[in-house]
Amino acid sequence: MIQINDVSIVYDHTITAINHLTTTINTPVTAIIGENGSGKSTLLTSIVGLHPMTGSILVDGLEVKKENLHTIRKRVGYLFQNPDHQLFMNTVCEDIAFGLVSQGIQQDVVDEKVQAMASQLHIEDLLTRNCAKLSGGQKSLVALAGVLVMEPDILLLDEPTAFLDPKARRRIINILKSLPQSIILATHDLDMAYDLVDEVILIHKGEIILKGDKQILTNKELLESNGLELPLRFQ
Numbered sequence: 001m002i003q004i005n006d007v008s009i010v011y012d013h014t015i016t017a018i019n020h021l022t023t024t025i026n027t028p029v030t031a032i033i034g035e036n037g038s039g040k041s042t043l044l045t046s047i048v049g050l051h052p053m054t055g056s057i058l059v060d061g062l063e064v065k066k067e068n069l070h071t072i073r074k075r076v077g078y079l080f081q082n083p084d085h086q087l088f089m090n091t092v093c094e095d096i097a098f099g100l101v102s103q104g105i106q107q108d109v110v111d112e113k114v115q116a117m118a119s120q121l122h123i124e125d126l127l128t129r130n131c132a133k134l135s136g137g138q139k140s141l142v143a144l145a146g147v148l149v150m151e152p153d154i155l156l157l158d159e160p161t162a163f164l165d166p167k168a169r170r171r172i173i174n175i176l177k178s179l180p181q182s183i184i185l186a187t188h189d190l191d192m193a194y195d196l197v198d199e200v201i202l203i204h205k206g207e208i209i210l211k212g213d214k215q216i217l218t219n220k221e222l223l224e225s226n227g228l229e230l231p232l233r234f235q
């Protein structure tokens with residue numbers, strides 16, 4: 001599904017965020033974990049071509065480069081860690097609808113899909129609200145709705161549960177569990193990761209420390225030496 005070949009990403013000519021990273025991601029749900037600043041967000045954003053890099057990334061065989069970005073971004077939905085980077089229309093309804101409208105989908109179909117997505121995420125009451133005036137958790141849910149409503153083949157989700165209350169968090173985990181798409185999560189929510197993933201990639205300073213099944217999430221020593229803690233259920 002996603003092949004990452006010797007990728008390096010350096011910010012401002014000095015900060016090496018990803019360091020000669022090579023891996024293949026082809027399991028249904030993969031978590032990328034690691035301490036703050038380890039390179040998780042940079043790795044996800046590189047898959048949708050947001051950074052200059054050396055090396056190459058292939059998404060189902062298609063190389064991430066300028067001429068392919070349109071096709072790749074149609075297939076790959078990306079949820080920003082900070083919902084303020086995702087929401088730019090006036091109302092919640094317009095924001096969730098934005099991608100569908102720009103694909104030229106008929107307005108009545110758009111309305112139907114937006115309504116269904118809002119209802120699935122329990123945010124129908126927000127549809128007429130101004131995006132800028134939502135709470136952090138509400139913004140997260142709206143941003144996620146805007147990504148999911150496009151039904152992309154691959155979902156890249158950066159901290160999808162970060163601002164959510166326990167009820168909304170559980171709802172999102174259940175929705176993610178039920179989705180047919182491949183999902184790559186960057187997260188510090190290791191309890192969620194344990195519930196969802198088939199594979200875990202632990203990174204540190206832009207390099208892979210370990211890749212394996214979710215038993216990685218039960219290795220206290222390994223997690224602690226990488227600035228992480230066991231999921232709550234194992235503490």
Ligand SMILES: Nc1ncnc2c1ncn2[C@@H]1O[C@H](COP(=O)(O)OP(=O)(O)OP(=O)(O)O)[C@@H](O)[C@H]1O
Pocket residue numbers: 011012015016017034035036037038039040041042043081186
């Ligand atoms: N726009 C940027 N300009 C300069 N440096 C950046 C930029 N974005 C990230 N970095 C740096 O790149 C490194 C990797 O950051 P990144 O956001 O990918 O880490 P992360 O693992 O997602 O962190 P967190 O868990 O805090 O979200 C860090 O050292 C960070 O300070």
